[in-house]
Amino acid sequence: MSFDIALSGIQAINDSLDVTSHNIANAGTYGYKSSRANFSTLVAGSQQTGVKVGSMTQNIGLSGGILNTGRSLDASINGKGFFITKNPQSNETQYTRVGIFDASKDGFLIDASGRKVQGYVVDPKTNVNGAMGDLAIPTGSIPAVASDKMTYVGNLSADWQIPATAWGSPVPVDPANPPDTSTFSMSKATILFDSLGGKHTLTQYFARTDDGTGTGPGKPGSVDVHYVLDGVDLATPTTLEFDVAKDGHLTAVAGTADATSLTLALSQQPAFASGAVLSDLTIDYTGTTGFAGDATTAANNATGYASGTFSGVTLGTDGSVIASYSNGQKQTVGRLAVATFPDEGALTQISDTSWTTSVASGEPLVSQAGIGQAGSINVSTLEQSNVDITSELVGLMTSQRNYQANSKVIQTESTMLQSLMQAI
Numbered sequence: 001m002s003f004d005i006a007l008s009g010i011q012a013i014n015d016s017l018d019v020t021s022h023n024i025a026n027a028g029t030y031g032y033k034s035s036r037a038n039f040s041t042l043v044a045g046s047q048q049t050g051v052k053v054g055s056m057t058q059n060i061g062l063s064g065g066i067l068n069t070g071r072s073l074d075a076s077i078n079g080k081g082f083f084i085t086k087n088p089q090s091n092e093t094q095y096t097r098v099g100i101f102d103a104s105k106d107g108f109l110i111d112a113s114g115r116k117v118q119g120y121v122v123d124p125k126t127n128v129n130g131a132m133g134d135l136a137i138p139t140g141s142i143p144a145v146a147s148d149k150m151t152y153v154g155n156l157s158a159d160w161q162i163p164a165t166a167w168g169s170p171v172p173v174d175p176a177n178p179p180d181t182s183t184f185s186m187s188k189a190t191i192l193f194d195s196l197g198g199k200h201t202l203t204q205y206f207a208r209t210d211d212g213t214g215t216g217p218g219k220p221g222s223v224d225v226h227y228v229l230d231g232v233d234l235a236t237p238t239t240l241e242f243d244v245a246k247d248g249h250l251t252a253v254a255g256t257a258d259a260t261s262l263t264l265a266l267s268q269q270p271a272f273a274s275g276a277v278l279s280d281l282t283i284d285y286t287g288t289t290g291f292a293g294d295a296t297t298a299a300n301n302a303t304g305y306a307s308g309t310f311s312g313v314t315l316g317t318d319g320s321v322i323a324s325y326s327n328g329q330k331q332t333v334g335r336l337a338v339a340t341f342p343d344e345g346a347l348t349q350i351s352d353t354s355w356t357t358s359v360a361s362g363e364p365l366v367s368q369a370g371i372g373q374a375g376s377i378n379v380s381t382l383e384q385s386n387v388d389i390t391s392e393l394v395g396l397m398t399s400q401r402n403y404q405a406n407s408k409v410i411q412t413e414s415t416m417l418q419s420l421m422q423a424i
Contacts (some may be wrong), residue, residue: 003052010407012039013399015053020395023387029351030067031098032385033058034392060344060355062359064386066378072314076383079375081338082355085115086134093118095339095347095364096354097383103313109135109321109334113354117323117336120368132366135321135334139310142325144197146279147304150190152204153287154216154297156223156240158248160185160208167197167207167226167237179205181339184226186295190302192229192266196276197327203228205291209239220244221290222254227264240292250288290361305329318375319369322386338374339364 016037026032038055066076072262077083082095095190100112109117120129121136165182179187184205192200205226208221221244227234237361239254256262287298308327316322342348346360357364 004293005018012037012051012053012165013024013221013402017396017399019053020392020399022391024392026352027385027387027389027392029352029385030100030382031061031064031096033062033353034385034387037058044228057347058336058345059386060347060403062386063415064384066381067384067415068381070380072380073101073103073316074380074382074419075319075336076378076381077338077369078378079373080344081340081369081374082344082363083111084118084258084337084339085113085354087115087116092108092356094350094354094356098353099382101285101315103137103139107137107139108312109137114383119195119319120335121335122320122332124333124369127332129335129368135336137310137321137323138331138333141307142327142329142331144193144195144307145304146195147192147281147302148279150192150202150281150283151299152188152190152283152285152297153299154188155289155291155293155295156186156242157295158221158242158244158290160223162208162210167205167224168233179226179228183207185223188300190300192278192281193304194272194274194276194278194322196274198274198276199306200230200278202281202302225232229266229269234264237262240285240290241290244290248290248291250285253285260284270296315377315379317377317379335368336377337366338369338377339366341365349413354378383399 003250006220016039019035019037023034023163036057036059037053039051039053040055040056052411063079066078077097082097083099085094085096086092087094094115096111098112101117102108102112104110109119114324116134118132119131119135119169122129163183163185165180167179167183170387185204185209189201189204194200195291205228207224207226209222209224219241221242223240224237224241225240226237238256240250240255240298241252242248243251252259253262261284262280264283267280269278271277281302306327308325308329310323311326312324314322314324315336316332321334321336321424322330323333341357341364342362343360346358347355348358348361349355365373367374
């Protein structure tokens with residue numbers, strides 16, 4: 001009996017050593033979760049007959065350290081959850097903590113094992129999450145978008161004097177024949193795009209119409225804005241009116257229902273030689289002021305862009321999959337999904353860093369990163385193994401002592417039997 005008990009102990013220790021050595025071998029494996037051998041007693045009837053490794057436990061809930069990689073398609077989960085992937089051969093859904101992603105040749109986001117990463121498809125126009133599935137990356141071109149909104153924020157100085165010459169002499173007809181500088185106080189140019197992505201220049205010429213005393217032709221503190229498109233006067237000026245008696249904020253855009261914006265009917269302009277047309281342009285002056293002091297510009301930009309070709313893909317801090325294009329545009333085309341489980345420790349391990357669901361683990365709870373129990377995304381990082389080398393080495397020494405003890409039992413039993421045989 002002693003032989004059997006000691007032999008079972010040695011066998012159990014060998015099984016435990018396999019687990020320990022596997023942990024040590026994977027100390028540098030990204031996303032690896034350490035395992036532990038759980039011993040249990042062998043019982044025959046009411047008699048203990050030895051020991052065995054009764055079960056294996058993975059320490060899934062303990063996160064590993066975070067390694068900064070600097071690679072834009074690497075990601076780790078800060079907290080609970082798993083990235084969701086689908087095996088292209090078996091179509092099986094598999095879960096992993098290893099966020100080494102890349103764009104496949106057929107235009108999908110895949111992980112280091114070639115599995116398609118699952119997430120929410122996003123409409124670039126609305127930025128709203130759609131159905132969950134394979135994350136496709138549009139690797140072709142994106143069409144041009146005509147400018148339809150423009151923002152201008154600045155301070156139109158209350159110190160400006162009324163221009164010496166009235167606007168319109170001469171009317172500008174080309175860049176080589178600009179307006180007389182005595183007809184305006186300041187000018188600002190903005191680039192617009194037509195329906196084919198062609199560039200056009202809209203210049204605003206600001207001219208003081210009243211010096212704030214009420215003696216000028218306009219309301220106190222008002223400024224006229226003249227719009228010149230590619231050197232041609234649109235002949236649709238507007239007046240910006242400021243509250244000079246209170247705090248100098250913009251109170252009205254004359255001739256419009258909105259106190260801070262107006263719309264230029266650029267779509268009524270003749271088509272260009274290419275056949276392209278402009279869209280009506282809404283100019284928002286919200287935040288523009290009429291303070292004394294220097295004239296400044298805080299914002300001067302318009303929507304729209306030229307066509308562009310795909311140049312790369314990166315991940316955002318919220319798990320967004322962002323496609324970049326040669327025209328400088330970036331579009332969110334998807335968002336990574338994160339799965340959590342009622343009992344993640346009961347997941348079925350299919351490789352050192354991948355798992356599938358089991359009856360005990362429960363069905364996955366899928367959401368966007370950072371929502372509910374799902375952890376947030378760390379971009380350009382990877383989760384390291386959670387193996388504690390010190391603990392594993394201590395375990396090796398413990399296994400060695402246990403092995404020696406069981407060997408001693410066998411040696412002692414052998415000596416006793418030899419003495420018995422000699423006595424007989």
